[in-house]
Amino acid sequence: MHAATLNPPRAERGSSHFALPQGIDCAVSCRDINVRFFTDRRSVTAIEGLSLDIASGEFLTLLGPSGCGKSTFLRVVADLVKPSRGSINVLGSAPQAARERRDIGFVFQDAALLPWRTAIENVALPLEVANGRARAGRATPRELLELVGLKGREDAFPHEMSGGMRQRVAIARALVCDPKVLLMDEPFGALDEITRDRLNEELRRVWKELGLTTLFVTHSIYEAAFLGQRVLMLAANPGRVKEIIPVDLPEDRTLDIRETREFVELTARLRRVLETC
Numbered sequence: 001m002h003a004a005t006l007n008p009p010r011a012e013r014g015s016s017h018f019a020l021p022q023g024i025d026c027a028v029s030c031r032d033i034n035v036r037f038f039t040d041r042r043s044v045t046a047i048e049g050l051s052l053d054i055a056s057g058e059f060l061t062l063l064g065p066s067g068c069g070k071s072t073f074l075r076v077v078a079d080l081v082k083p084s085r086g087s088i089n090v091l092g093s094a095p096q097a098a099r100e101r102r103d104i105g106f107v108f109q110d111a112a113l114l115p116w117r118t119a120i121e122n123v124a125l126p127l128e129v130a131n132g133r134a135r136a137g138r139a140t141p142r143e144l145l146e147l148v149g150l151k152g153r154e155d156a157f158p159h160e161m162s163g164g165m166r167q168r169v170a171i172a173r174a175l176v177c178d179p180k181v182l183l184m185d186e187p188f189g190a191l192d193e194i195t196r197d198r199l200n201e202e203l204r205r206v207w208k209e210l211g212l213t214t215l216f217v218t219h220s221i222y223e224a225a226f227l228g229q230r231v232l233m234l235a236a237n238p239g240r241v242k243e244i245i246p247v248d249l250p251e252d253r254t255l256d257i258r259e260t261r262e263f264v265e266l267t268a269r270l271r272r273v274l275e276t277c
């Protein structure tokens with residue numbers, strides 16, 4: 001989906017543009033979600049009144065200060081946390097049904113690979129856990145490793161790989177059950193900048209090739225702007241939507257786009273909003 005379709009002309013944008021323009025397929029739809037956590041001593045409102053539609057095939061990036069509920073929101077979509085109030089629909093059903101259909105892939109900050117398994121064995125793991133209940137993916141574990149640039153390293157063990165390679169394996173593993181929605185929680189946060197840049201370019205290529213609805217959490221305004229078609233900016237205490245910022249950049253992006261005036265202006269705007277969150 002082209003960002004221009006997702007981001008209607010300014011004049012047509014309502015003041016609360018959490019709903020998509022008419023005629024666009026919606027992959028994730030949330031209305032007035034609240035998430036409260038209760039611990040021994042206190043309760044925390046991690047998310048308050050979050051309403052948002054995410055288009056089918058959209059790349060949405062999430063930015064916001066620490067503790068504003070970014071990870072919690074991904075966990076709600078993945079059915080790992082139940083909202084205390086509000087409704088959420090993932091691909092036409094409740095998150096639990098989407099999870100049971102294996103429609104959701106999740107990549108965490110830490111690749112969390114099993115150290116005694118090779119790259120290809122780690123990628124195949126969700127298929128084994130599903131024990132025949134997963135739909136056969138479009139691509140085999142071997143093809144997915146090729147897709148993420150690890151052809152020839154199928155038999156490497158995690159301790160033989162760099163952090164960037166391990167994250168590639170984690171992405172391939174998240175894709176093995178052929179999900180429709182890919183959730184990524186600061187997946188490249190621990191990597192050096194050059195590796196991160198390269199993975200950003202490759203992730204956009206994989207996203208375009210597979211047409212996945214992607215939600216990507218980051219603390220980097222540059223990463224958020226480079227990857228996203230829209231940026232969801234969350235504010236903290238309590239976690240809530242601050243602004244949804246359209247990314248009016250060409251869809252074909254290489255890293256040199258970061259030197260363009262449009263990119264510099266966009267990141268300046270993201271920074272200004274982030275400072276008020």
Ligand SMILES: Nc1ncnc2c1ncn2[C@@H]1O[C@H](COP(=O)(O)OP(=O)(O)OP(=O)(O)O)[C@@H](O)[C@H]1O
Pocket residue numbers: 037038039044045046064065066067068069070071072073239
């Ligand atoms: N399982 C939990 N039990 C209690 N409180 C929690 C739980 N998970 C998250 N919280 C609280 O909810 C709030 C939002 O947390 P969350 O992890 O979603 O923030 P975040 O935006 O991902 O932050 P960061 O950028 O540091 O990763 C925080 O105040 C956090 O302490």
Ligand SMILES: [Mg+2]
Pocket residue numbers: 070071072185
């Ligand atoms: Mg987090």
